[in-house]
Amino acid sequence: MTNKDLAEVIFPDITTTIEDYEKMYPPRNLPEGAKVTRFAPSPTGFMHIGNMMSALIDYVVAHSSNGIFYLRNEDTDQMRSVEGSVEFIHHVLEHYDIMPDEYEYDNKIIGKYGPYIQSERMPIYHTFIKHLIEIGRAYPCFLTKEELDEIREYQQKSKKRIGIYGRYAKSRNLTIEEAIAKIKNGEPYVIRFKSEGDFSKKIAFEDLTQGKLEFPENDLDVPIMKSENKLPTYHFAHVVDDHLMHTTHVVRGSEWVSSIPLHYELFQAFGFKMPKYIHTSLILKKDEETGNIRKISKRKDPEALMFYYEEKGYPQIAVIDAVLTIANSNFEVWREQNPDKPFYEFPFSPKKMSASGALFDLDKLDNISKNYISKMSAQDLYHEYLSWAKKYEENVYNIISNHESDTINFLNIERLVKKPRKDYENYSSIFPKSWYMYDEAWKDNITYNFPQDVVKEEVINIMNTYLNSYYDPKDNQDEWFNKIKDLASSMDYATDMKEYKQNSKNYQGSIADFTGYMRVVLTTQSMTPNLYDIMQILGKDRMLKRLEIFKENY
Numbered sequence: 001m002t003n004k005d006l007a008e009v010i011f012p013d014i015t016t017t018i019e020d021y022e023k024m025y026p027p028r029n030l031p032e033g034a035k036v037t038r039f040a041p042s043p044t045g046f047m048h049i050g051n052m053m054s055a056l057i058d059y060v061v062a063h064s065s066n067g068i069f070y071l072r073n074e075d076t077d078q079m080r081s082v083e084g085s086v087e088f089i090h091h092v093l094e095h096y097d098i099m100p101d102e103y104e105y106d107n108k109i110i111g112k113y114g115p116y117i118q119s120e121r122m123p124i125y126h127t128f129i130k131h132l133i134e135i136g137r138a139y140p141c142f143l144t145k146e147e148l149d150e151i152r153e154y155q156q157k158s159k160k161r162i163g164i165y166g167r168y169a170k171s172r173n174l175t176i177e178e179a180i181a182k183i184k185n186g187e188p189y190v191i192r193f194k195s196e197g198d199f200s201k202k203i204a205f206e207d208l209t210q211g212k213l214e215f216p217e218n219d220l221d222v223p224i225m226k227s228e229n230k231l232p233t234y235h236f237a238h239v240v241d242d243h244l245m246h247t248t249h250v251v252r253g254s255e256w257v258s259s260i261p262l263h264y265e266l267f268q269a270f271g272f273k274m275p276k277y278i279h280t281s282l283i284l285k286k287d288e289e290t291g292n293i294r295k296i297s298k299r300k301d302p303e304a305l306m307f308y309y310e311e312k313g314y315p316q317i318a319v320i321d322a323v324l325t326i327a328n329s330n331f332e333v334w335r336e337q338n339p340d341k342p343f344y345e346f347p348f349s350p351k352k353m354s355a356s357g358a359l360f361d362l363d364k365l366d367n368i369s370k371n372y373i374s375k376m377s378a379q380d381l382y383h384e385y386l387s388w389a390k391k392y393e394e395n396v397y398n399i400i401s402n403h404e405s406d407t408i409n410f411l412n413i414e415r416l417v418k419k420p421r422k423d424y425e426n427y428s429s430i431f432p433k434s435w436y437m438y439d440e441a442w443k444d445n446i447t448y449n450f451p452q453d454v455v456k457e458e459v460i461n462i463m464n465t466y467l468n469s470y471y472d473p474k475d476n477q478d479e480w481f482n483k484i485k486d487l488a489s490s491m492d493y494a495t496d497m498k499e500y501k502q503n504s505k506n507y508q509g510s511i512a513d514f515t516g517y518m519r520v521v522l523t524t525q526s527m528t529p530n531l532y533d534i535m536q537i538l539g540k541d542r543m544l545k546r547l548e549i550f551k552e553n554y
């Protein structure tokens with residue numbers, strides 16, 4: 001009996017060949033130099049910032065070369081699959097407008113190289129596994145869980161390398177007849193790759209990020225097909241898929257670097273050309289408690305998962321820029337020189353990616369984001385803020401949708417100027433800094449944030465006099481300020497700060513104190529955007545109402 005007979009017993013229904021599939025998926029018709037990348041997450045958890053970095057690099061590398069970026073759902077680990085994670089991946093790609101050129105979702109396949117969901121590619125994998133069995137490079141392994149545990153314990157105790165290789169690969173020694181007899185007898189088995197590697201020899205490998213690497217050859221007989229559902233393992237499936245889908249560049253996390261020798265041998269066993277690899281940096285952060293730099297953690301750090309950025313309401317471009325800033329050391333300079341270019345025109349260079357890890361810092365994101373938000377028009381900002389609130393803060397949504405023009409006018413204060421205000425790092429930070437503009441947000445327990453002690457009657461007097469005898473909604477900012485100065489000096493407040501510094505005892509206070517009182521009565525805050533504009537938005541009646549609230553609450 002031959003290996004062909006064994007392959008026939010294991011896959012009696014498989015009549016296709018590798019050549020058939022190669023004909024079905026011919027090389028892509030792309031211009032010279034075009035790169036084909038794929039984002040290939042496993043739906044075993046929710047999309048995290050490391051995935052985002054890979055997806056962005058995939059997008060940039062493909063789009064800057066007139067290539068193709070596709071999405072592959074690597075769902076072969078069905079035991080660990082997490083409900084909702086596939087939907088979330090799509091949502092994130094859509095939200096950031098980095099949709100792949102080819103993908104499969106919602107019973108729709110876009111692209112000619114699908115299926116793009118691994119569990120739908122079983123006949124393909126089985127064809128390729130059947131071939132490996134026929135050529136003597138894969139075999140059924142009947143080691144039981146107990147036997148495997150025993151081997152591992154022994155290897156751990158005697159400090160040997162862990163895994164099935166050499167004399168531990170017992171099923172290798174079965175004759176074809178014995179193997180077939182066991183299968184016919186119903187004994188469970190996995191299919192293992194039959195390695196021909198020698199651990200004492202070295203392979204050289206060129207990773208585009210990490211440069212020249214050297215590893216011992218693989219000599220492990222890893223499982224390539226599982227027992228119970230006959231699904232392939234990641235190691236095997238990605239080799240087949242990247243070959244048939246004509247991936248030129250694999251962008252993936254650095255946790256896969258140690259699998260390079262195995263993947264190298266798998267590609268070789270088929271005689272396939274290996275794609276190029278860009279292993280992305282580990283994402284690090286400074287631990288708030290210890291101050292130490294450590295790996296970002298999906299369990300401990302909310303910012304590790306992509307939910308965080310949407311819930312907080314960061315503009316998409318700010319998140320993209322923050323991730324690219326840590327992905328490539330020259331991104332920041334490029335962005336300074338090209339503030340208006342789309343991010344995918346950035347000439348990404350794998351060599352400029354840190355091999356030791358990328359330090360992600362939320363303050364940096366906040367700065368990037370403040371900058372973007374400060375440059376948005378008040379209308380655009382309002383609409384982004386509104387759609388964020390609709391999803392995450394119903395109360396805020398109700399208020400700001402009822403006061404569209406006031407909100408836009410408020411957001412517009414000191415906006416269309418050379419150095420616009422940079423108050424907001426995300427949409428969720430707007431309401432806490434603007435609630436006082438909305439009457440319905442004035443609740444009990446008002447705290448008036450006067451910077452110093454004030455005499456209530458004095459403040460009431462100032463406001464009353466101003467509102468009843470000086471205020472005119474038609475005043476422009478200069479007229480408004482002149483009137484305030486007149487009133488201030490008539491009440492013994494210094495209108496010249498220099499003079500006040502020299503002779504402060506001659507005065508009740510300065511013009512800054514004077515406007516400060518007005519500001520606090522009207523907003524409770526000691527610092528706000530330009531008071532004149534706030535007063536323009538509020539109008540006389542609402543200001544009088546706030547004075548009443550002050551009288552009752554201070």
Ligand code: GLU
Nearest residue numbers: 040041042074238251252
């Ligand atoms: N499915 C693998 C993961 O989610 C992807 C690795 C790769 O991109 O090849 O980690």
